[in-house]
Amino acid sequence: MLNLSTLEPSADADEAPAIRGLDAAGLRVAIVSDAAPERNGVGAYYRDLAEHLRAAGAQVELVAPRFRAGRWYGGLTLPLPGDPTQKILVPPLSLVGRRLRRLAPHAIVVPTPGPYGLLGMHFAGRKRTALIVGFHTHFERLTDLFPGWRVRARIAQACLTFSNRLLFANSQLVLANTQEMVEIARSIGAVNLDVMGTSIPRRFLADTAPPLNPEVRKVLFAGRLAPEKNLDAIVEAARRLPQIEFQIAGDGPLRDWVLAQAADLPNLRYVGWVKRRQMLSLIDGVDCLALPSKVESFGTIALEAMARGRLVVVSAHCGITSWEPLNRGLFRVRDGETLADVLMRIGGLDRALRERKAQIARTAAREMNERNLAHWLEVLTRGQALTAHG
Known part of the structure; x- marks a missing residue:
């Protein structure tokens, strides 16, 4: 059974005030990610970002696989080399497309180079929507840490590097979380780059x-x-x-x-x-x-x-x-x-x-949290303007 419903903020989130001075009213953002919100740092990053953007008035759809009670939901599951507890999911094109068409986002954010991310890129290209890519993980540095999976990990790394190149080539901006990661993204092919901070729940x-x-x-x-x-x-x-x-x-x-x-x-x-x-x-x-x-x-x-x-x-x-x-x-x-x-x-x-x-x-x-949210809002607002004139 597929479960691709919008990730809603927790009830506890309403207890925290929005950051003063941030106004995202009217902004529509889709985050299309291969990382389940509960399973790793990338998933957590965009769950927290979505929570803050909603508090500032934006309409946000987080389109990602889900992991509940030991089971994965959101498409056909494939193993992740070196870590059997993580999965790569191939999402159903029609269902994800319906969610994105219903939102009609001003900007699409893609933080992962897997099937979900590539689908987000495809939709952005078809609808001439601004594409913002988040670059969080240098997979090549992780490959040598899985000696038992080295051949498969190398193949997977090559595929992910190719996917990153596609994402970078079709994006308006690539954001990385350190200057070192900016330089790695540049070496892979990214041109328009900036450094992003990190949000906190x-x-x-x-x-x-x-x-x-x-x-x-x-x-x-x-x-x-x-x-x-x-x-x-x-x-x-x-x-x-x-x-x-x-x-x-x-x-x-x-x-x-x-x-x-x-x-x-x-x-x-x-x-x-x-x-x-x-x-x-x-x-x-x-x-x-x-x-x-x-x-x-x-x-x-x-x-x-x-x-x-x-x-x-x-x-x-x-x-x-x-x-x-x-x-x-x-x-x-x-x-x-x-x-x-x-x-x-x-x-x-x-x-x-x-x-x-x-x-x-x-x-x-x-x-850091306040500066990062202000930066993201600036980036997404620029994306809104690009989409409006596209």
């Missing part, structure tokens, strides 16, 4: 964040359980710091390995897959979020933890560190350090210094 900004504990007692990792996330660093830290409780939340190809490590370490707990609406309470319940990734184009979960006034540790490979206002609110793993070393360094700081760092992080995250 409205509840994360509206609800008062709880204060930090006097000591670092609980550390959280949340994300895909995959080789690029460097989960070994979490396990090694748990072995060295038995006084700290470590939690791992998410799903992915390393789930069984994580379960085995959790069974062996009393201070390591596998939380499992956490629904989006439950993520706020999970973050609020810890003192620190750790993201020791080997490859991370941005690191949305780190920004969300910053918005909740948590201490955040990231590796130098996380794109979020390239945003200097955000970088000031982060703890980075230095050369020669391990995650355990950083956590001990944080533990040795005066409590007032840790609280000050968390306050800097929360302020920077809120400002």
